[in-house]
Amino acid sequence: MKQFYIFLVVWISFLSTSVHAQGIRGQVTTSEGEPLPYASVYVRNLGDGVPTNEEGKYEYKLPKGIYDVLIQYLGYKSQLETIIVGEDWTVRDFVLEPQDYTLAEVEVKAGAEDPALTIMRKAIAKAKYHRLQIQKYSMTVYLKGTGKLTDAPFFMKKTLEKEGLNLNEAYTSESVSRITFTQPNKVEERVISIRTNGDNQSTSPAPYIQTTFYQEQINGIISPLSRSAFNYYKFHYEGSFFDQDVLVSKIRVTPRSRGEKVFEGYIYIIEDLWAIHSLNLKTSLLGFEIQAKQQYAPVAENVWMPLTHTYAFGGKIFGFEGEFNYLASTREYEIELNPDLVQVPEIIDEKVQEVPEVAAEFDKSVSTLEQLAAEKPTTRKEYRKLLNEYEKESLKEREEPDVIEESYYEVDSMAKKYDQAYWDSIRPVPLTESEIKGYQRDDSLATVEAAKMSDVDSVAKKAKRKFKPLDFMNGASYSMGSGVSIGFRQNWTKISFNTVEGAKLGLGLFYRKESSRLAADSVSLLRKSFNIEPEFRYGFSSNRFYGKVDFRWSQTQTLSGTTFGVKGGRYIYQFNGGEPINEQVNAFYSLFLRQNYMKLYEQDFVQAYWAHRVNGGFTYRVNMTYAQRGELFNTNNYSIYNKPEREYSANRPENVETGVASFVDHDILKLSASLDWRPGIKYGIRNGRKYALRDRSPLVKVAYNKAFGGIGEGPSAKFDQVELGIEHDYSFGVSGKLDFNLSAGAFLNQDQVYFPDFQHFGGNRTIFSNFGPASNYRFMDYYKYSTQSKYFSGIVHYQFRKFLLTQLPMLRFSGVRENIFFNYLKTDHSPHYYEVGYSLDNLFRIFRLEIGAGFENQDYLRGGVRLGIATFINVSVND
Secondary structure (H helix, E strand, O other), X not given: OHHHHHHHHHHHHHHHHHHOOOEEEEEEEEOOOOEOXXXXXXXXXXXXXXXXXXXXXXXXXOOOEEEEEEEEEOOEEEEEXXXXXXXXXXXXXXXXXXXXXXXXXXXXXXXXXXXXXXXXXXXXXXXXXXXXXXXXXXXXXXXXXXXXXXXXXXXXHXXXXXXXXXXXXXXXXXXEEEXXXXXXXXXXXXXXXXXXXXXXXXXXXXXXXXXXXXXXXXXXXXXXXXXXXXXXXXXXXXXXXXXXXXXXXXXXXXXXXXXXOOOEXXXXXXXXXXXXXXXXXXXXXXXXXXXXXXXEEEEEXXXXXXXXXXXXXXXXXXXXXXXXXXXXXXXXXXXXXXXXXXXXXXXXXXXXXXXXXXXXXXXXXXXXXXXXXXXXXEEHHHHHHHHHHHHHHHHHOOOOOOEEEXXXXXXXXXXXXXXXXXXXXXXXXXXXXXXXXXXXXXXXXXXXXXXXXXXHHOHHHHHOOOOOOOHHHHOEEEEEEOOEEEEEOOOHHHOEEEOOOEEEEEEEEEEEEXXXXXXXXXXXXXXXXXXXXXXXXXXXXXXXXXXXXXXXXXXXXXXXXXXXXXXXXXXXXXXXOOOXXXXXXXXXXXXXXXXXXXXXXXXXXXXXXXXXXXEOOEEEEEEEEEEEEEEOOOOOOOOOXXXXXXXXXXXXXXXXXXXXXXXXXXXEEEEEEEEEEOXXXXXEEEOOEEEEEHHXXXXXXXXXXXXXXXXXXXXXXEEEEEEEEEEEXXXXXXXXXXXXXXXXXXEEEEEEOOHHHOEOOXXXXXXXXXXXXXXXXXOOOOOOXXXXXXXXXXXXXXXXXXXXXXXXXXXXXXXXXXXXXXXEEEEOOOOOEEEEEEEEEEEOOOEEEEEEEEEEOOEEEEXXXXXXXXXXXXXXOOO
């Protein structure tokens, strides 16, 4: 009963507030009557405001009182008006006139340097100051995203309509969050409410409002306030105007080379403070144009922060065309200034201004805090030095200097339960008519779907999946309760053809038992699992059945983990354990071109293995294998390609170092040990759990293999092998990206090395190139240069932003990139093998087209065309 009275009081209070709501509402337009979308409606005496919607309409709930309301829109004169709010809504429309720009504030002489250069040099010098001047801030963020599918292939339109996806209809998502940012890179977000179309209810505004143009790059795009901005942009002064008692300069930003990774448009800089007043910039990504606008407002003395962010992007891919708009409205700022950066020095541009004798110079012998507190003017160069040293010292003083990003995300338990009345009361931007219709449509569909599902059709019932006829091929998992599940792997890819087995079928299954609990730190999860994974295959031509089973135990925490197990059976493998040719690709080439590149052997084996990930930067592995290996031979000569000039090759690979003895049946007892090390690895923290940022550090690999020999009465392998490798990718700003994969090794002794234990390299004789740009050779034979001697392998790939064809802006804007690659291999017994090539990347935003040639010493070997997946797509293939 008590809870009922509390609910009643809250409900009456809410009803009363709704009935007696008051504030200001209206529309902002041009003098021609055109609406101004996302104009800023800023209440100066509150230090808060809201944007207009796409139709220029606004609505701001306010208690009774007198308010100074400032209306701002890029390119138009601001309007300041005092408005009295009484018992009801005050309707006030605003008509904005185009902004008048004057050149009188800055002297412009013929032949003299453009004033924009001095303005931007000073703004760039102050960029780090503005990024560091706020120690901590909190804000409430309303995010609205609206998308429309404007076109689709004609043959897909009816299918889309059946799925409920109609052209030119709005699909909208909204959220309200409270976000707190703490230096240097800690973000805490509490989602207060979410409302979306469809099932996606994880809208987060953090990615939209945490990217500041005071950074060097924004999502890989060079900021106009970057230290290297003058290498990428030309700046032109287009006049000044007064706004809120500050002088604002309008600067045109023009890329020296238009295309991706650079902005184009306008940035507005506040004189003397050298801070951003507003901006209107556009760029492109993979052929999609992106427009970014930000309107700033003063939230503390000498502190301007974004009040509205708007992002629009659109484009076309494979006949699908759409446009998407995002609005982030930030308000209710709480600011904690950095006490070390209270003093705002006068910045001198030493290139065009005289440097007074009293100007401060950076002195390493004096503490940075003392120098920051000085009131002397300083040059751009000296001020940058001082701020750089201050930032370095601040990072060193942190408890965990290797942690460079930290985020916390929490969704309120009521976030998804608010009704339309709540959203109508809290939404700072009125919905457009198309957005209202979109919500009505989806609310109706949700009601129908809810009616279809009775209580017995709950999540608990859905969790118990029933067997379907094709589950054993498509893959499926069946819950048995208590963390136990059984099921099938995806087995379609295990159907293939090769000349050893003929038509081949495979089947993979699994049994899994999992459990998890909080570790001692009450944050990290301790996960344990036990897996049994059998796999079978049968060749109809060889009439051979193979099977193996893997028993694996794993225990993992956030950064560390151990895996150990035992596996064994009789199975068939490619000589190169890296499986350089895919089963389906080999089947295609065999059946249609009579080329059998896959070479196989069989082994009866048992293996015990152990792997330990110590932390994000160090992992070691050890395994011991005993196997009896046997050579296999072709049993099937079938191919649709029947021309007599082409015959299948034998299953024994051709190699410059082997003889008959390299393929005899033999035993092996082999110890393999390896470690992976990422020096200088950095970490992030998400919801208290630490994770490694592996793409920032090179991967160094060390491996050792030892075959003991003397196993049984027959032939047995005996050798020692060591290998060292390094892989990394490095970006040169936006100019280009280098990927490389280098390795070198040697057999310390070669008492008896059989072909499966040779060092093999990633060859390729098909038209298909592997996923990774630096993962394999393009034209090299699969096994010709496999070795039991010393070797060096290098695969290098470089991607240009602008090279040959991409000199044309049209191609750059389409997202096409150009690459070159150079691959090299040398062993004791091979010639110098190298290949060079050129490729067009991101064709149709998905594909890569390569052309190149391979050489032995100075002699041309072969060349051709290769097709691959665009290098920006990371593909991970798991069972």
